[in-house]
Every structure is written in C-alpha cells, then in structure tokens.
Amino acid sequence: xxxxxxxxxxxxxxxxxxxxxxxxxxxxxxxxxxxxxxxxxxxxxxxxxxxxxxxxxxxxxxxxxxxxxxxxxxxxxxxxxxxxxxxxxxxxxxxxxxxxxxxxxxxxxxxxxxxxxxxxxxxxxxxxxxxxxxxxxxxxxxxxxxxxxxxxxxxxxxxxxxxxxxxxxxxxxxxxxxxxxxxxxxxxxxxxxxxxxxxxxxxxxxxxxxxxxxxxxxxxxxxxxxxxxxxxxxxxxxxxxxxxxxxxxxxxxxxxxxxxxxxxxxxxxxxxxxxxxxxxxxxxxxxxxxxxxxxxxxxxxxxxxxxxxxxxxxxxxxxxxxxxxxxxxxxxxxxxxxxxxxxxxxxxxxxxxxxxxxxxxxxxxxxxxxxxxxxxxxxxxxxxxxxxxxxxxxxxxxxxxxxxxxxxxxxxxxxxxxxxxxxxxxxxxxxxxxxxxxxxxxxxxxxxxxxxxxxxxxx
Ligand SMILES: Cc1cc2nc3c(=O)[nH]c(=O)nc-3n(C[C@H](O)[C@H](O)[C@H](O)COP(=O)(O)OP(=O)(O)OC[C@H]3O[C@@H](n4cnc5c(N)ncnc54)[C@H](O)[C@@H]3O)c2cc1C
Numbered sequence: 180x181x182x183x184x185x186x187x188x189x190x191x192x193x194x195x196x197x198x199x200x201x202x203x204x205x206x207x208x209x210x211x212x213x214x215x216x217x218x219x220x221x222x223x224x225x226x227x228x229x230x231x232x233x234x235x236x237x238x239x240x241x242x243x244x245x246x247x248x249x250x251x252x253x254x255x256x257x258x259x260x261x262x263x264x265x266x267x268x269x270x271x272x273x274x275x276x277x278x279x280x281x282x283x284x285x286x287x288x289x290x291x292x293x294x295x296x297x298x299x300x301x302x303x304x305x306x307x308x309x310x311x312x313x314x315x316x317x318x319x320x321x322x323x324x325x326x327x328x329x330x331x332x333x334x335x336x337x338x339x340x341x342x343x344x345x346x347x348x349x350x351x352x353x354x355x356x357x358x359x360x361x362x363x364x365x366x367x368x369x370x371x372x373x374x375x376x377x378x379x380x381x382x383x384x385x386x387x388x389x390x391x392x393x394x395x396x397x398x399x400x401x402x403x404x405x406x407x408x409x410x411x412x413x414x415x416x417x418x419x420x421x422x423x424x425x426x427x428x429x430x431x432x433x434x435x436x437x438x439x440x441x442x443x444x445x446x447x448x449x450x451x452x453x454x455x456x457x458x459x460x461x462x463x464x465x466x467x468x469x470x471x472x473x474x475x476x477x478x479x480x481x482x483x484x485x486x487x488x489x490x491x492x493x494x495x496x497x498x499x500x501x502x503x504x505x506x507x508x509x510x511x512x513x514x515x516x517x518x519x520x521x522x523x524x525x526x527x528x529x530x531x532x533x534x535x536x537x538x539x540x541x542x543x544x545x546x547x548x549x550x551x552x553x554x555x556x557x558x559x560x561x562x563x564x565x566x567x568x569x570x571x572x573x574x575x576x577x578x579x580x581x582x583x584x585x586x587x588x589x590x591x592x593x594x595x596x597x598x599x600x601x602x603x604x605x606x607x608x609x610x611x612x613x614x615x616x617x618x619x620x621x622x623x624x625x626x627x628x629x630x631x632x633x634x635x636x637x638x
Contacts, residue, residue, distance in 0.1 A: 182286035189322035210239020212341035238282035240344035245366035388558035389414025401499035419480035420488035
C-alpha cells in the first residue's frame, strides 16, 4: 500500500538526487495540505523540480489517528483534488486505511521530477538574495531517524504543515486539570484497553471532550463495551455538527429535480453572509433551530468546529451515554473503603477486604461517585497551538514563504463563527471571508482555495 515513490529520509534523497540539490519548490509537509500543494504544482508547472519533505508518510496526520477513525466528510470532498478513490459510494465513510491508500496512490502518480521524502524534517529556512535580485531559500533538512542533515537550495518554499496534528491535548497541558491517579487512555490505545477489561469489575468510561473524536470514541465504546459498563461524556463547550443527512443526503432521499440538493458550501455561504462580525454563536444557533446543525441531546450549541454527525451516530451516543454538557472534567479522587463481612462475601468470597470508590470531579457540576473501575479516555482538542490551524496567520509569511494550510479555505469563517462576539479579525481575513463567499462552488470550497493559493505561489 505504501507508495513506491517515497524516499526514505535524507539518505534516500542523497542516493536519489546526490548531495547538491537545487529545486524550484520545497513543500514542507505531506498531508492533505502538502499533497494538494504538490498536485497544484504538478498541474500548473509539471516541468518544475519539486521536493516534498515530510516527517510523516503520505497523508500526514492520518498516519497517527485512532484505528477506528472515519472520514466524516464524503470522500469526494476530501483528499488530493481530482485523484480517484477506491470507493464507489460517496455515502460510505472512508476508513483510515482507505484515506492513507488514497494519499499513497497519489504519490505514485507525481511527475518524475517531483520527489516525496518521508522521515525528513525541514528544520530551518533562510532567505538569501541572488546577484540577479531573486530570492533563494537555503532549506536545512534533518533525517528524523538518523539525524543526518543536508541543505537544499529552493526558489520557493511552501509551508504546508497545516494542522500538523501530533496528539490530543494531554492533561499536563490542560489548565483546568487538577489531579488524578488514574492514567488517561489515548484513543490509539482504546482497543487494547477495552480488550484488557477485568472480568470481575464493571467499568465507567469517562470520555473527556465532545468534539468529533469524543463522539467517535463514545460510539466505539458503546458498540464494544460489556452491557454492565457505563459511559460518561464530558463535552466541554457543547459543539454543533453539520447534520449529515442535510449536507449529504442519501441517494434514495435526493430530489429528482435537484440532484445536487444541498452542500456544505451552501450552508457555510449562508452562515458567512449572515455573520456581521459579532454574532457567530447566533448564526450557529439559527442553523441549529433550522435543523441544519445539531447537537447531542439537542442542547443549544456553544461552539462549531465543522464536524459532521449523522442521526445514527447521535442516536448511539444519546442512548448509551450520560452526557455532561458545557462542563469540564478536572480530575478524580480515589477512596479505599474497608468491607464488612457481608460485603467481603459479596465481593468475592472473602478474598477482598477493601473496595475503591472513585469520585469524578467537574468544574461546575457536583462530583460523581462510582464503585466501577474508571477509564479516562483523552479526547481533548487536537488543534496544536503551534500549527496556526485555527489562527489568524497570513498565508504569506514575513520571510516570503507561503503558509499553506488544509484549513485556509475555511479557517476564517469557522474562526469567526466559533469565537463569535468580540473577536477582532485582521483585514485580510475579512477579505478572505468575502472571497470565499464568492468562490464556494458546490460541493466544497476548500479545494478551490488551495488551488488559488498555489497560483499565488506560482506567481
Ligand atoms: C481524529 C481526526 C479526524 C479528522 N477527520 C477529518 C475528516 O473526516 N475530514 C476532514 O476534512 N478533516 C478531518 N480532520 C482534520 C484533518 O486533520 C485535516 O483534514 C487534514 O488531514 C490535515 O491535513 P494537513 O495537511 O493540514 O496536516 P497534517 O496531516 O497534520 O500534515 C502535516 C504534515 O506536516 C509534516 N511536518 C510537520 N513539521 C514538519 C517539518 N518541520 N518538516 C517537514 N514536515 C513537517 C508532518 O509530517 C505531516 O506530514 C481530522 C482530524 C483529526 C484529529
């Protein structure tokens, strides 16, 4: 499945190109953003010399997500623009393997003068001016396995580190967290943790975070737990989701008069046009009232992060889980309790002389006590503060590199709508919202903006 065109680290690059490498473009990052940058260059400048240097293999952060993750958009709206998917039905949500296969098979098709090197970090970019007045960039690469370094000279650098997912925020990084002796389970380890359940003790799974990862993992636990295990989902700010049946109706529910029906872009356009700079939450709630967005348990939204949720996923969560909305998990306390004789017998024929009660603590709500084994599942936010993914970063950086993110097309709108009142936006973002409003063609806008940004880089 891995692409045969992938070079292994600095060693692989030197073997393939020699030690003096001069290219027209270095693309930093090989995820959704990086490979769309590569695809844009392959279309616009197929003769160019291009090096995509990426720490992770093709597909970027999809290599790190939990195994049961699924694309929550329809696959034709995601991936490398115009590159085919090995799935026919757009209503089947692509698995992690299928997403990675899509990105790897794209790398198989890049022109011969394009290279993709994995385990290769761009560690420094220095701009130098040539005698003819043109800017060149000295790009230092480091092999993430061997530590070997090399310099590449590039005419242009596109920083496509995009989301740059590394991990979900850990409790050490969560300023609300107080303390707990129970280690947290990361979603990539959930399968193993569930399989290792002690048959003699029921569990309470506490899912921390009500974003898409939280809901996916709540549904996963609901479908794989023992009948006597409980689930608690602590949402943080309660998020609204696109209703998948509205933005992507099933074929049999589509109107014969309008095969395109409704798309994410139509909804986002409507939201952006109704946004006056300060009413982000009102705009989100108006769409919730109109039935275009929904929340678990139907409570009013406090945030919107572009996730999509279908009615079935929502039903599974609502029917299986106690949902704590608009509150935060802050820690646990454990108390040992000595058992009396009758309790000892009940607990295992005289073998146990004490039992543990765990108190789950929240920021606002009364603590919750349980005798069950508590499993804490970390689904806090995955947006890294360094990634500028949800940030007001101008795409052209002061050093002349182009910052090219997967979310460039929608960050401005989302950011506005997420943070609502009182947010000040730099003028370029406002114009980006306007541009986007004119550009959104169904079914989605992000690709168009990617191509625009590549065109900008090419000029
Ligand atoms: C659990 C989860 C599920 C998601 N599901 C969806 C979904 O269904 N639909 C959707 O649209 N989005 C989804 N997303 C968002 C998703 O992250 C983006 O859509 C997209 O895959 C991110 O692509 P990217 O290229 O911006 O970033 P990444 O995929 O993170 O790529 C960044 C790349 O930069 C590289 N890199 C970083 N630093 C350096 C360096 N110094 N030198 C060289 N390379 C470097 C990394 O190795 C990586 O290859 C999901 C996110 C998460 C966390």
